[in-house]
Amino acid sequence: MELQDLVDTFEFLDDWEDRYRLLIDMGRDLPDFPDEARTEANRVDGCTSNVWLITDVEETTPPRLHFRADSDAFIVKGLVAILLKAYSGRTPQEIMDTDIEGLFNQLGLGKQLTPNRRDGFFAMVKRIHGLAASHSDTPANA
Template sequence: MTIDDLVESFEFLDNWEDRYRLLIDMGRELPEFPEEARIEENRVEGCTSNVWLVHDTEDGAAPRIRFQADSDAFIVKGLIAVILMAYSGRTPEEIRQTDIEALFTKLGLEQQLTPNRRNGFFAMVERIHEIADREAA
């Protein structure tokens, strides 16, 4: 699924219960997260739920960063899937240019998420930007 597919699916679904169900299904489809990566160093601060984020970088003229993440909360796992769709496999420059707030608004998440989940979402985004900045240096 692409970001455009996700936006189209959200527009097609009539109510938030169905949209939450889609997010939960997306979270269930995340790749298996390595148990050894569930350490404090990989935990994202600012999230109410436990969220772990790791990355690796493909070398090249324009290095691409691949992210992997997991959470102990179903909705948060779905939000992770959205974030990975937007950022994983991109260059540091592409990551900086991605307007995640516009996507957040387009999906209507600002109206449906609790302030804690919203803060957690943007804490993950901030961590990804920090990683991109380090990899670009």
């Protein structure tokens, strides 16, 4: 499912219970995450739930970053799936240029998520931006 398809699906589902079910299903569809990568170094700071994130770099010009992630919480795994759809396979500049806050608002997540989940979502974004910046000439907060 592409990002626009996701937005369209969320708009079609007018019941938040159905949207949460979709998030949980998206989280269940995440690829397996290696147990050996569940380390403190790969854990995302700022998330109440445990979230682990690793990056594989495709050495192209510019490089493309592929992310794998997992969480121990069902809804958070769905949020992880959204972020992977938005960012994985993109160049550092494409990552920095993605309007993730706009997507977050289009999906209506700001109105439905607890403040802790919202903060965790943006902690994951910050980590991804930092990883993108480490493979780019563009600073993370540009």
